[in-house]
Amino acid sequence: MKRILSNILLAGALALLALPARAQEITLKAVSAFNDGTAFSRPFERFVNKVNAEGKGLVHIRYLGGGGKVMSPFEVGNAVRTGVVDVANTTSAFYTNFLPEADALKLTQRTIQELRKNGGWEFLNQLHNQKLNAYYLAHQGDGIPFHLYLTKKIDGPSLTGLKIRVTPVYRAFFQDLGATVVQTAPGEVYTALERGIVDGYGWPIQGVLDLGWQEVTKYRVDPGFYNVDVGVLVNLDTWKKLSGPQREFLQKMAEWLEGTNADNAAINVEEAAKQAKAGIQTLTLSGAQAKEYLERAQAAGWADILKASPESGAKLKTLLSR
Numbered sequence: 001m002k003r004i005l006s007n008i009l010l011a012g013a014l015a016l017l018a019l020p021a022r023a024q025e026i027t028l029k030a031v032s033a034f035n036d037g038t039a040f041s042r043p044f045e046r047f048v049n050k051v052n053a054e055g056k057g058l059v060h061i062r063y064l065g066g067g068g069k070v071m072s073p074f075e076v077g078n079a080v081r082t083g084v085v086d087v088a089n090t091t092s093a094f095y096t097n098f099l100p101e102a103d104a105l106k107l108t109q110r111t112i113q114e115l116r117k118n119g120g121w122e123f124l125n126q127l128h129n130q131k132l133n134a135y136y137l138a139h140q141g142d143g144i145p146f147h148l149y150l151t152k153k154i155d156g157p158s159l160t161g162l163k164i165r166v167t168p169v170y171r172a173f174f175q176d177l178g179a180t181v182v183q184t185a186p187g188e189v190y191t192a193l194e195r196g197i198v199d200g201y202g203w204p205i206q207g208v209l210d211l212g213w214q215e216v217t218k219y220r221v222d223p224g225f226y227n228v229d230v231g232v233l234v235n236l237d238t239w240k241k242l243s244g245p246q247r248e249f250l251q252k253m254a255e256w257l258e259g260t261n262a263d264n265a266a267i268n269v270e271e272a273a274k275q276a277k278a279g280i281q282t283l284t285l286s287g288a289q290a291k292e293y294l295e296r297a298q299a300a301g302w303a304d305i306l307k308a309s310p311e312s313g314a315k316l317k318t319l320l321s322r
């Protein structure tokens with residue numbers, strides 16, 4: 001009798017094991033290149049919460065956190081490439097060593113919704129597949145410009161004699177304006193300014209106060225330039241392992257996340273007001289100077305991309321420009 005009972009239990013257990021993979025929840029490990037709770041992790045944190053709330057039984061994201069806490073921001077692209085993590089929230093500027101072309105996203109004059117229609121997303125995704133072993137799930141940052149922030153005053157576009165903190169986003173442009181550039185992770189910016197190692201830095205309009213940098217920043221130079229690119233990447237092997245419904249669900253969540261880009265214009269206004277209130281003064285370049293500044297930003301940006309990658313760069317220029 002006992003034996004029959006245990007056989008029945010065993011059969012039951014085997015039947016459970018034989019359920020199709022589709023019916024099981026998958027857990028995906030995730031990191032962000034940006035500090036927890038700051039401007040460029042916040043939308044991703046909301047995305048994770050939404051996936052976990054609505055994806056019960058299908059997809060769960062185990063979020064390990066962001067910034068330098070888990071790994072250097074410049075390592076996040078490689079971590080998703082090798083499968084150390086399944087999902088990453090990072091910017092293409094942090095993985096130019098694998099995919100210099102993706103940094104062109106900062107030069108786009110089209111929204112991600114337009115790029116999904118004109119083949120731009122498809123080409124970028126192909127490049128991510130081939131060179132980073134990643135699926136380009138979602139793009140954030142549309143409508144958020146970058147700015148130059150300074151501790152010293154300037155009265156025109158020349159940065160000669162100034163040392164400026166950069167990433168690949170700003171390097172070619174600030175060098176073209178005559179600056180000496182120093183690359184650092186965001187986590188080193190405060191100390192570099194405090195110690196006078198740099199006279200300024202590049203950063204978007206959003207997030208300065210989240211990082212406490214208003215304490216060591218005197219000026220923001222207007223106008224802003226380029227367009228922030230922060231992407232959600234999925235390791236390609238992980239992506240291929242997902243079931244149809246899991247992939248469809250994540251695509252739907254990605255569409256939601258990309259929809260939140262529409263909030264950026266209003267957030268930018270709030271952030272500029274917060275900066276002013278915190279004592280950051282605005283240095284506004286005049287008509288002709290502003291024109292020169294913006295033209296040189298675009299020209300230096302494209303020249304850099306085309307030098308690193310003539311063929312894909314040219315194709316991207318067509319797809320991303322108006």
Ligand code: 173
Pocket residue numbers: 040091093166167168169185186202203204228229230
């Ligand atoms: O300045 C940076 O570290 C940088 O390149 C970046 C890119 C996107 C969003 C925020 C910062």
